[in-house]
Amino acid sequence: AQSVTQLDSHVSVSEGTPVLLRCNYSSSYSPSLFWYVQHPNKGLQLLLKYTSAATLVKGINGFEAEFKKSETSFHLTKPSAHMSDAAEYFCVVSDLESWGKLQFGAGTQVVVTP
Amino acid sequence: EAQVTQNPRYLITVTGKKLTVTCSQNMNHEYMSWYRQDPGLGLRQIYYSMNVEVTDKGDVPEGYKVSRKEKRNFPLILESPSPNQTSLYFCASSFPVGGRTDTQYFGPGTRLTVL
16 A cells, blocks of 8 residues: 655745655555646646656656655655746655556645745 | 546536536547546546546445546536535546556646535
8 A cells, every 4th residue: 555745735945945845655566656736726747757767757847856765755855946836736645556546645735925 | 639528617607407527638548538627636536548438446436426438528427416515626548558557637627516
């Protein structure tokens, strides 16, 4: 069975400062991990994914995440926040045992202040 | 344009009145899935389908039905809706890659209110 925990429900950052969104996962088998972003009143869009290749994954809009198996974490970072980064972010896990089933985290709301 | 479409986008209905939310994708994806989004709970998977005539339960299947008679369509059926099914619903589709889930493409969402 798999599960995912997003450690912060809300994160507030100033424009130009780093962003860190934390995600811990639990998976019995080799996991696939994803970060999706949802802007207000929009659908979800993939930011980046880890599927057993390089552990440091780069995504769109300057985001990146590092898969750390020993810590069961997949934290999302961006060196410099932009106003357009204000959105809700979801960490998602699936694994080989039941690859069709996906578990979403509860989401992290990001607020960017000028 | 590659896309996932859902209809209707907004629906207000009454308890017990059967309804269907349609989902269609034009990317020839094998995998399709339905989710509901509720505040503070993220997205929860209702049903998914790995291919035509193959469907399976997600985490919250109670009160819902699905069918996958053709590759492009994956309708969600609420045979007797109740107020606790008031939610925002998303359909998504994907190609599996190497036997694994890969990028999902989401529809725009259907906001359902059951009175």
